[in-house]
Each structure stands twice: as structure tokens, then as C-alpha cells.
Amino acid sequence: MLGQFAKAGNTDPVADRQDFLETLRETSAVLMALRKAIAIGGHIEAMAEIDSLLAVAQSETNRRLAAACH
Numbered sequence: 042m043l044g045q046f047a048k049a050g051n052t053d054p055v056a057d058r059q060d061f062l063e064t065l066r067e068t069s070a071v072l073m074a075l076r077k078a079i080a081i082g083g084h085i086e087a088m089a090e091i092d093s094l095l096a097v098a099q100s101e102t103n104r105r106l107a108a109a110c111h
Contacts, residue, residue, distance in 0.1 A: 058109070062106065065106040072095050072102060073099060075095055076095050076096065080092075
């Protein structure tokens with residue numbers, strides 16, 4: 042996951058787009074997993090600010106993914 046950092050220099054726009062979409066999907070999944078871990082851990086009140094930031098990041102990631110797919 043997110044382990045394909047060394048793809049710089051790829052000149053194929055289709056491959057670049059697919060890499061970008063995959064990165065967005067993986068990012069969204071990681072953010073969701075982090076938020077779930079906070080909630081399951083019972084620390085939502087203590088980590089409300091962090092959870093809020095993760096929610097914003099997840100929302101923005103999903104917005105960009107939806108925009109890129111259309």
C-alpha cells in the first residue's frame with residue numbers, strides 16, 4: 042500500500058492517472074482505518090481534534106477521487 046513512490050518519470054498519462062486514482066483510493070482507506078481505530082479504541086473524546094482533521098482529509102480525498110473519476 043502506497044509503496045509505489047518510485048514511479049517518477051512515468052510519461053504515460055493513462056498510467057499516471059491510474060496511479061493517482063489508486064493513491065487516492067489507498068489514502069481514503071488508510072484514513073478510514075485510522076478513524077475507525079480511534080473510535081474502536083474508545084478515545085474519540087480525547088482525540089476529537091485529530092479525528093476532525095482526519096475526517097476533513099478523508100472528505101477531501103473522496104472529493105478529489107470523485108472529481109477524477111468523472
